[in-house]
Amino acid sequence: MWKAEIHVTLKDAVLDPQGKAVRSVLGSLGYSAVEKVRIGKYLEMVLNVDSRAEAERQLDEICHRVLANPVIEQYDYQLVEVPR
């Protein structure tokens, strides 16, 4: 069994309205040190497969097809083996 921790984020050139709004509210709350906020998705997924290679194969497909749209988003993930 493998556990994947996946990050899906907007590409740098893409506007992040949420991040923008959060930063501006933090500014008005006095957190003027906060210079940049970007908000993305974090997914945890457990895959019942035997090898790291197979987990990677499936994850790449899943991220590309379902979780992220490469037109505006990018993704990366980390894999750890977990006991069954």
Added chain:
Amino acid sequence: MWKAEIHVTLKDAVLDPQGKAVRSVLGSLGYSAVEKVRIGKYLEMVLNVDSRAEAERQLDEICHRVLANPVIEQYDYQLVEVPR
């Protein structure tokens, strides 16, 4: 300058309809190895402060007050120093 990578996730006791939906879509696409999906938020934030201690102080406050709702969510973060 410090860069924070923040994860905000739903507490275990809280049902995650989005994670459930993603899992079911993956299932219908044939990814039957996927056993569990939880979806949270991933935030990147740059803080223009001098010390790690100060960055931590502000981040704890920000996470607690703004970024996570303790009724349903939990958070953690990692800090790395970045060049100005």
Added chain:
Amino acid sequence: MKFAVVVFPGSNCDQDCIHILRNVLHQEVTAVWHQDASLDDAQCVILPGGFSYGDYLRTGALACFSPIMAAVQDFADQGGLVLGICNGFQILLEAGLLPGAMLRNRSLRFVCKPQLLRVENNKTPFTHLYGEGRLIQVPIAHGEGNYFLDPEGLEQLRKNKQIVFRYADATGNASSEANPNGSVDNIAGIINAAGNVLGMMPHPERSSEAVLGGADGLLLFQAAIAYLAERG
């Protein structure tokens, strides 16, 4: 009576509430900008529906830091009547004026439709004109109305009769089929323990004129007016 409708950046039902109060019920209403510090001498404060701060991060999460919210908190602490509708309800939750939190609708879709509610508690300033258990039709329009509270908190709410409205079907049954968003215990609206702060997902201002398909919601505003008149 004098009402204040708070306008947050992104509110979009503020004018609708003002219209009903001013043109249908002939009350005095002021729109209060979120950056104001004072509610003037309003006797009832309404946090209207909409998408304050775009509902970014979490619904209501950013609006609850607006300067006006300190005044709303004080006003509520002193027993003033506060009504949060839809996004207003979400803001009250985030501000801690009401317990619990909102999750996305079970369907993950925004839903806009007529909705039947069962009046669970008709002893509040907002509901005393309804009969207990009465079914009323009040439309909903939200993407995150899936109310969540832990079991202990829920027990408290039940015990204190803080659950004011439940989603119900035409036979008055609060069934899971009648639940449009997955809300725990079919909760559509709750009141605080002191009984002066009501939050509800359905929009009573949208069912306050017969030409718009029903006027069940009007009674809620009328109840608040009557309550205030009596209290003097």
Added chain:
Amino acid sequence: MLKPEEIKQTQAWKAMGLKDEEYQRICEILGRLPNYTELGMYAVLWSEHCSYKHSRPLFKYFPTKGPRILVGPGENAGAVDIGDGLAIVMKVESHNHPSAVEPYQGAATGVGGILRDIFTMGARPIANLNSLRFGNPQDEHVRRLVRGVVAGIGDYGNCTGVPTVAGEVGFADCYSGNCLVNAMSVGLAPHELITQAVADGVGNPVMVVGSTTGRDGIHGATFASAELSEENEEKRPSVQVGDPFTEKLLIEACLELIQSGVVVGIQDMGAAGLTSSSAEMAGKAGCGIEMDLTLVPQRETGMNSYEIMLSESQERMLVVPKAGTEEQVKAIFAKWGLHAVVVGRVTGDGMLRIFHHGQLAAEVPAKSLSTDGAPAYVPPAEKPAYLDELWQYDFQQLPDLELEEIQEAFWQLLTSPNIVSRRWVWEQYDHHVQLGTLVGPGSDAAVLRLPGTKRGIALTIDCNSRYCYQNPRVGAALAVAEAARNIYAGGGEPVAITDGLNLGNPEKPDIYWQLRETVLGIAEACEALGTPITSGNVSLYNETEGQAIYPTPIIGMLGVLEDAQKHATIAFKNAGDLILLVGELGEELSGSEYLEVRRQLIAGPGPKLDLAAEKRHGEFCRTAIAQGLVNSCHDISDGGLAVALAECAMAGRIGAQVRLHSSKRRDGLLFGESQARYVLSLSEEDYEAVRDLAVEHGVPISLLGRVGGAEFAVELGENRVIEADLQKMLELWNTGLERLLGEK
């Protein structure tokens, strides 16, 4: 960026989508070689999307004038006088390509763009509509598109507080690779606030307001430019992310600004952003603009002049206020948390002159960039070969329905993708906000009341693209006729349209022929029905692998009601009411949903068009509604008479008993789609008055049956051919689309 000489050597204009002769023309206009930024500006503004170069010469056929038309095509949106000093501003716009690659954001930003077209005119947006086309709903890819597009349209409209009150959704295989997403928006303004997009008054400041500028959406034509390294390309997403929150603030700020009286001109930065807004505003006024790009608020570092001029970052506007009011403008925007920055000024020499970091980055005559300055083409036209074959079909050879098949055919049609209820879609749209919606989605037209007047408006958006495929000219006219019918059925008087022409590649003779026929068909119908064209949009090149979509001219129509309360819905109301057919019983099958769903056949020239009958029958219905004589009114469209009757029954949650006496073909009688027809219900005591009114209007009517009961039943002569439990019908009807899309 390539040097002018290098551009010439490498023929870089090709990759930007410019033809050789267009490059030549640019060189002539400038009297020198264009630099990279200038070339990019021409490439985008002379693209089909911006300049309508293949469709513009056809616009002369459109009727655009009328006593109610305040602003015709050519502005951000059209404006129509509806009485009491009020104007309705409206326009439709396509976002087909962005929606195909990123359905949620593509559709959302489509709504954002059309909203900006409305409020830049000084009008508050009061309603959104949308027209959608997809491939087979059972295909997983199509389902994702549907989910994303609907959520994107919904979220953007919902968040900005504009109700989405009507629309249409169609499915056909030709849209598999080319979904269509057309968004329409409608605004309300007092006449005196109607504002235009002109940069007039030499010396007046030019201001950028709203969001910051980033590298997003630097567009299609220029996207594949040789100059862009792969890394660069990564940085330049062709699809933008919408920010409806900022848009909502922008609406409020712009309307406040316009009300304050300081605005000379204002324009949304849509396609080709800063380039098109500045060139068009200056071009229209016969003025020039001088700008310093260094002053434009930017979200990213290191952007060059090309990128800043062509960025399509959303939620931005260009404003020309009166000189001396700059601080007032800034204060209004600051209140809404938005910036407003002076980036240049209006000049008298007609040149668009752009500086960046102290250097002259571009200098071109503004007019040469604008629509009037762009090249225009009249390509060869040729009638497509497929039509002759279609038209030759002999319906005699088609077997009629057996009596015992009818019930099954009825259920099949009721639950077919193009007929089944769109509830799943419109429940995701807030259709009540602003408290104006008297009739929302689920009837024929949406009906809105308007603050400060007794009057109301009716809105609809329509097109049956199968008819257009079968006969582009007649089909386009029928789209206008159907829109009018929906307006009439709601109780409105049709007064104006906005049109969205969606077709294939106009450089192919058969497609250009379709385009020309489409324009002629719309023109003819608008002339006959008295509904001039106020605004519109053209989306061409909708093809995948050489296969074009059906010609899909979408018609958004506005109707006016003298008294908003006197409207009608499709819902049967009272047990015992009489059911009346307006028009004749028909047997026309060509173009029908029945033929395609039941017989897998598209054949014949489509339904017949009779514009005079459309007008007569419609005016009759409208008058009967205004006089309070009828309790419901529904036009007969997809699925024919049987489906129309069933829809009235389901909408009213009450049954109906209908008996037809006719020797016509059973299939045509029940499911044929002959035009200019309606189904009315009325109480028995009003029957004589309605009959007299029909005689007066020269309209044939006939009694079909009565409302009532828990069952929907149709008899043909002595045979009960449809017998359906209303509850069961409702269940299948309301959840049908969900099931087709695999959501349930």
